Amino acid sequence: MAPSSPGACGLTAVSLVGVLGYAAWQGPAVWADGGSVALLLFGVPTAFAAVALWFECASRTMLAPAVVSVLAVASLVWSLVTALGVGFGLLVPALLLVVAAMISWVDRRPGRTIPSRN
Numbered sequence: 001m002a003p004s005s006p007g008a009c010g011l012t013a014v015s016l017v018g019v020l021g022y023a024a025w026q027g028p029a030v031w032a033d034g035g036s037v038a039l040l041l042f043g044v045p046t047a048f049a050a051v052a053l054w055f056e057c058a059s060r061t062m063l064a065p066a067v068v069s070v071l072a073v074a075s076l077v078w079s080l081v082t083a084l085g086v087g088f089g090l091l092v093p094a095l096l097l098v099v100a101a102m103i104s105w106v107d108r109r110p111g112r113t114i115p116s117r118n
Contacts, residue, residue, distance in 0.1 A: 003060060003107075004056060004060060005104045005108060007100075008056050008065075008068065008103045009056050009100075011096050011097075012057075012097060015093040015096035016049040016050055016093075018092060019045045029086075030085075030086055041082060041086065044078050045075050048097070052067070052068045056104060062110075065104040065108055068097065068100060069101040072097035072098040072101045076095070076098060079094045
């Protein structure tokens with residue numbers, strides 16, 4: 001049982017806030033242009049980031065980095081698929097999820113020793 005990674009939880013939270021902020025900024029224009037497609041465009045990466053945040057912070061197993069990695073790759077693919085439109089702005093939150101997954105793997109590795117504060 002490895003403790004959750006505070007760095008990975010923080011980066012995942014920043015990724016979620018980034019997606020929500022970008023959706024708030026570009027959402028009205030996308031809604032005016034495409035209607036309910038805006039819910040799909042911003043809903044998918046929001047769901048990926050929210051599930052990654054929940055799983056990273058709640059799980060104490062090595063499964064958490066794997067789940068965050070899968071969600072990060074899915075979010076990255078989604079941002080690249082929608083990159084011709086407004087989806088290019090979703091690239092930064094997706095990359096933050098990738099970095100959070102790497103930090104989570106490093107922080108949860110079995111042989112990791114926690115340095116003393118003395």
